[in-house]
Amino acid sequence: MKRCARVLCALVLVAANRAAAADPFFLFVAHQFDAPGEGEAVGHVLARYFTSRDYIGAEWRKVPEIAGRIGVAHTFAIPGSVKNARRAAGAPEIGLVMYDIEHWTATPQPEQRDPAVAIRRAAEAVRAIPGKRFGITPDGRYLGITAGKCAVGDENILRAVDFAPLDVVQLQAQRLLSDKCAGQGGAQLYTELVSANAKAARLAKPGILVAAQFSFRYTPPERMIAIIRSLGGTVDGYYLAYPANSRGIKCGYCAPENLEKVLAAFRTKQAEN
Numbered sequence: 632m633k634r635c636a637r638v639l640c641a642l643v644l645v646a647a648n649r650a651a652a653a654d655p656f657f658l659f660v661a662h663q664f665d666a667p668g669e670g671e672a673v674g675h676v677l678a679r680y681f682t683s684r685d686y687i688g689a690e691w692r693k694v695p696e697i698a699g700r701i702g703v704a705h706t707f708a709i710p711g712s713v714k715n716a717r718r719a720a721g722a723p724e725i726g727l728v729m730y731d732i733e734h735w736t737a738t739p740q741p742e743q744r745d746p747a748v749a750i751r752r753a754a755e756a757v758r759a760i761p762g763k764r765f766g767i768t769p770d771g772r773y774l775g776i777t778a779g780k781c782a783v784g785d786e787n788i789l790r791a792v793d794f795a796p797l798d799v800v801q802l803q804a805q806r807l808l809s810d811k812c813a814g815q816g817g818a819q820l821y822t823e824l825v826s827a828n829a830k831a832a833r834l835a836k837p838g839i840l841v842a843a844q845f846s847f848r849y850t851p852p853e854r855m856i857a858i859i860r861s862l863g864g865t866v867d868g869y870y871l872a873y874p875a876n877s878r879g880i881k882c883g884y885c886a887p888e889n890l891e892k893v894l895a896a897f898r899t900k901q902a903e904n
Contacts, residue, residue, distance in 0.1 A: 656867060657870075658842060659685070659686070661690075661875075673887050674694045678697055678901070681697060682898070686706070688706070689725060692706060706724055708722070710728065710730065712739055712742060713742060713756060720756060720760045727763075728753075728764070729768045729801060730749075733769070733770035733803075734772050746773060747792055750793075754793075764798040766840075767797060767801070769788060769789070771806050773789075774787055774824060781812035782820075800832050801842040801870050805844045805846040805849055806846075808821050808854055808858065829841040842869060847872065847882055847884040847885045847889060848872065849883070851884050853892075856896045
């Protein structure tokens with residue numbers, strides 16, 4: 632009987648993971664595009680597949696089909712500093728503010744040097760405004776990814792972060808899924824890193840939403856789809872970064888049809904519901 636119970640539990644767990652893989656939520660924000668008409672085409676894709684469970688940047692509320700389906704509570708901003716997190720929280724059209732602390736110019740050096748304190752300050756600024764939710768999206772280096780390499784070390788700022796004020800944590804491990812890292816075990820490293828951090832976040836705060844990031848700059852849609860299926864219910868959602876070409880860095884897989892491939896693998900078209 633005990634053995635049967637274990638088998639039954641295992642089957643239930645597998646079924647639950649498959650269900651979660653089939654219906655994760657997605658986050659999408661993009662406001663710059665490289666080709667004429669590309670932004671409009673992306674908007675049509677989002678309108679076909681995004682549901683009330685998904686999250687959008689405020690710019691997409693200009694699309695009537697999207698604005699009518701996704702409310703302010705699921706409209707988010709990703710400011711790179713405490714100052715801009717406070718400013719975003721004050722915007723009536725924003726419901727979720729995710730502090731995008733990274734090793735870049737948008738995050739002031741004092742905040743980069745003491746990320747735990749910076750996150751606490753950003754959380755206090757956002758939480759001071761009733762009805763606002765707060766999250767963080769630290770870059771890969773803060774999660775232990777070695778700069779310029781397809782490797783992961785022991786450093787991880789999430790070990791020092793207070794999860795109590797967090798509603799969402801979004802993990803930027805997308806560089807491990809680049810073509811450069813594909814032949815160096817990047818997919819396995821990505822899966823292990825995301826899984827370990829998702830488990831730690833949920834232990835620290837049960838009920839927190841965990842999302843993992845992909846980027847069309849680095850990763851073809853087929854690889855994204857395979858990772859979502861392999862992770863099952865490990866995370867709740869996925870951030871789909873769609874960056875315009877900048878500083879001479881080409882967005883290799885940015886195309887409306889690639890975005891549609893990912894979404895169509897896990898969604899039916901809204902017009903068919």
